[in-house]
Amino acid sequence: MKVGIPKEIYPNERRVAATPDTVQKMRKLGLEVIVESGAGDASNFADSVYVSAGATIAASPDPVWTDADIILKVRQPMFRPGTTVHESDLMKPGAALISFFWPAQNKELIERMAARKVTVLAMDAMPRITRAQRMDALSAMANIAGYRAVVEAAYKFGRFFSGQVTAAGRVKPAQVFVLGAGVAGLAAIAAAKALGAQVRAFDTRAAAREQVESLGAQFVEFKFDEQGEGQGGYAKEMSEAYLAAEQALIAQHAKQSDIIISTALIPGKPAPQLVTSGAVVSMAHGSVIVDMAAEQGGNCPLTERDKIVEKFGVTIIGLTDLPSRMAHQASDLYATVVYNLLKDVCPDGQRLALNLEDEIHRGVLVLKDGALMWPPPKPPAPRAGGPATPQKQQPKPVHVGQPTNTASPGMRIALALAVALLATAGILGPPEFLQHLTVFLLACVIGWHVVWNVTPALHTPLMSVTNAISGIILIGGMVVLLGRGASPAALGLGGAAVLVASINVAGGFLVTQRMLKMFRR
Amino acid sequence: MTSTIRALAYLVASLLFILSLRGLSTQETAIRGNRYGLFGMVIAVICTAVALLFPEGEVAAAAVSFSGVGVLAGALGVGSVIGGLLASRVAMTSMPELVAVLHSFVGAAAVLVGIATYLQPGAEVEAARGAHLIEIYVGILVGAVTFSGSIIAFGKLRGKVSSRPLLLPGRHLLNLGALLACVALAVIFLRAPDPWPTQGDLSSMLTAGMPALLAMTFLALLLGVHMVMAIGGGDMPVVVSLLNSYSGWAAAAAGFMLSNDLLIITGALVGSSGAILSYIMCKAMNRSIFNVILGGFGADAGAKPAAGGSAAPAGKVNETTVEQVTELLLAARSVIIVPGYGMAVAQAQHPVKEISSLLLSKGIKVRYAIHPVAGRLPGHMNVLLAEANVSYDIVKEMDEINADFPSTDVVLVIGANDIVNPMAQDDPSSPIYGMPVLEVWRAARVVMLKRGMAAGYAGVDNPLVYNENTLMLFGDARQSVAKLLVALNAGG
DSSP states (O other), X not given: OEEEEOOOOSTTOOOOSOOHHHHHHHHHTTOXXXXXXXXXXXXXXXXXXXXXXXXXXXXXXXXXXXXXXXXXXXXXXXXXXXXXXXXXXXXXXXOEEEXXXXXXXXXXXXXXXXXXXXXXEEGGGOOOOGXXXXXXXXXXXXXXXXXXHHHHHHHHOOSOSSOXXXXXXXXXXXXEEEEOOSHHHHHHHHHHHHTTOEEEEEOSOTTHHHHHHHTTOEEEOOOOOOTTTTTOTTTXXXXXXXXXXXXXXXXXXXXXXXXXXXXOOXXXXXXXXXXXXXXXXXXXXXXXXXXXXXXXXXXXXXXXXXXXXXXXXXXXXXXXXXXXXXXXXXXXXXXXXXXXXXXXXXXXXXXXXXXXXXXXXXXXXXXXXXXXXXXXXXXXXXXXXXXXXXXXXXXXXXXXXXXXXXXXXXXHHHHHHHHHHHHHHHHHXXXXXXXXXXXXXXXXXXHHHHTXXXXXXXXXXXXXXXXHHGGGHHHHHHHHXXXXXXXXXXHHHHHHHHHHHHHHHHHHHHHHHHHHHHTOO | OHHHHHHHHHHHHHHHHHHHHHHTTSHHHHHHHHHHHHHHHHHHHHHHHHHHHSOSSHHHHTTOOHHHHHHHHHHHHHHHHHHHHHHHHSOGGGHHHHHHHHHHHHHHHHHHHHHHHHHSOOOOOHHHHHHHHHHHHHHHHHHHHHHHHHHHHHXXXXXXXXXXXXXXXXXXXXXXXXXXXXXXXXXXXXHSOOOOOSTTOOHHHHHTTHHHHHHHHHHHHHHHHHHHHTSOGGGHHXXXXXHHHHHHHHHHHHHHHHTOHHHHHHHHHHHHHHHHHHHHHHHHTTOOHHHHHHOOTTTTTTTHHHHHHHSSSOOXXXXXXXXXXXXXXXXXXXXXXXXXXXXXXXXXXXXXXXXXXXXXXXXXEEEEEEOTTOSSSTTHHHHHHHHTTOOTTSEEEHHHHGGGGGGOSEEEEESOOGGGOTHHHHOTTSTTTTOOOOOGGGSSEEEEEESSSOOOTTXXXXXXXXXXXXXXXEXXXXXXXXXXXXXXXXXX
């Protein structure tokens, strides 16, 4: 079988889908490899190195497309610039393509290739399971993009990242604010941190806190009780109020930031506009925003796709080819994950052995010999969108630490028994008793509700104050003492009751007061 | 007229009490909450006094006994002074004992009021008599259990009574028997003639229901003692809170017998909020509330340390020195301090605070990890740390900080044991299995400051002591901490 590696023709695309390293591995699998001349030039892999790895070089693209049984690519096929020749039209029937494909956005391309009776495996449709991690091209690219975003920012930012005290004066550390703690966001945090900046990161998922803090950055918490919390996560678009609250929080942090790196994306939707124009205006002149969502419309309304612009003294970087700007590294990682998939679907080097029961094979399969296989039945639609999306689809965890009003079954039975007992007493007893019972039960309900939300630190003072209040039994002693015809015995008993109860009242309130005074910040 | 004023005053007082409990649920409103409670109490006492001294109609006016007023004023004055002195003198570490002993006062007052009410001639119609007597009976029962239970809890917290659960054979049957006996006595009590003595003749009292009532009181006292004796030291916080709830129910019962709505409302408030508080605490310890009430927690604990101490986790203990700990702390980037009851007992919170400030000033990240049941009352540690002026930004609760232990260089465990016991997660046979604990063993180094190798309050051995990354610094917590502080000052 022949594997073809054409040169990418998408503007500014510098990556290549195979490196000399992976060519060597493919040769070992028993595959022939044909590489278009100059395919690796932009990634600093010369033709000669491919040759020594065991590949044959084709002088023009056509033989690569027409002869190969499997084509490995980075971008999906497209029209050659200035011609009416579509790359995929050259593929022979029954051949296969492995590349990024974005099937949801490329319906026409799917039809065109279906007509050619070819097979298409989409790298972007890789299911998110443990076994597939070494074939996860999106994460690999997001990692690079996150790093590169920091480098681009550093290039445009006129100051150090790390704080220094020098003889020539004191340098404050750069404040970096990262929006979205997906793979790209985390990579950006790590890179900024390594350069010595102070990093804060924001994510709507509470679960991201741990990951952010593990990298030594500070997590910016966002609290908003969106209805239906716990199921939505980011997969749905949030309400306008939610977005407004998010924007407000970000604006507040933007003011204190020198660099913002935004990575927030919603699958299949335009990127949320998190950094408002107002927030940009409030930033100091010379600040930098890297909008990694520029391809989906940007997280900032001022972002211009594929451009670096300056607005209100703030440099806004809308580059969409960040991984491609580190072509060598990106090709290296991409070629490896592509090879891993290739080895999985073609283990013997003889033919494509697609197993429709295999979650990975089924997940990436878009066309099989021209038959539409996408979307796969279950698990759901492939992830569209960019780097930060994968984790965003996870449901939000249920907020912990919130007291739940659910009682244990045992407690319910006990309650029911108590109520039944009191009810019988109420029915059988005198009317006056019934009235007291009403008051009693209502007060129970109030007491029940009042303390549910007490903070643990206040348990002791709360107990101490309720203790003082239960000294109300003092009133009982008074009634006895001052009642009609109090006998000497009643005087003695009532007096003693008043004595101990008043110790309780005075002691309880005073000690609570003492305790609370210490709680001052 | 007075009755209207009294009713209004009671309404205001009740509302103030509700606001008070509500206020105590957040830091910002807590002090105000306490004042509301105090105002409510003052209003209630004054209005009750006024209403009783100037009753409506001329019939009753003559009946007010001036000796009663005298006794009231005297008792009120003396009681307030004693209470004030107690509260202002008590050390913060003895807070739990004070709270326990105050509960017993409420119980005692309920018993006294109950008996006195029984001896008082009432104006009840015949139909209501039975109900009235039952109210008295129940009030005394609850009051007596609260009283003796609180006394035992006080003893246990003081260390005067062994913290080990006392498990009599067939203890559930004993409790049940005592309750049945109380019911039987109630029947005798209800059938007895009214006790109201003819002028000056006390003997008629003794022939009435009095013996049955006193016998029941005695039984109830025993019941309270037995119930709390059977509960192990580890559950003491819940018991104190539960007794708090009982004291509320006792007050409510007194309200029923005296037909006093304020007593009913307030008692019910305290009773139900105390019950919820106990429930919240039980959840924090992953224990069922029935389990706690029925007692016997740590039933195996008596046998375990004996067997476990020699056999099970026995291993090498890494003893360390103050110098070594100093070096460790100064080289650390992140330190977590886990205070426990030992720190409270040794009154070491001030030097501990100085250590944390010193480390903070050297750029080391220092935080405190507080377990929900550290100490003898939940929130006990927060009280002590607040007393030592530790900023509560660095005082973290268990859920907030448990994930941070793996990235921590040094954990200082000061006088804590059960709350850092890995057996709660590893060993299903352990009596504390399932209780959430601080996962200190995930940190790079753990330094335990401990008096000796004794087991914690729950009486359970702690394998953490034998861990390879655990260093033991033996000695009194206060002295160890003081030495550490001196060494840190010298080292920095």
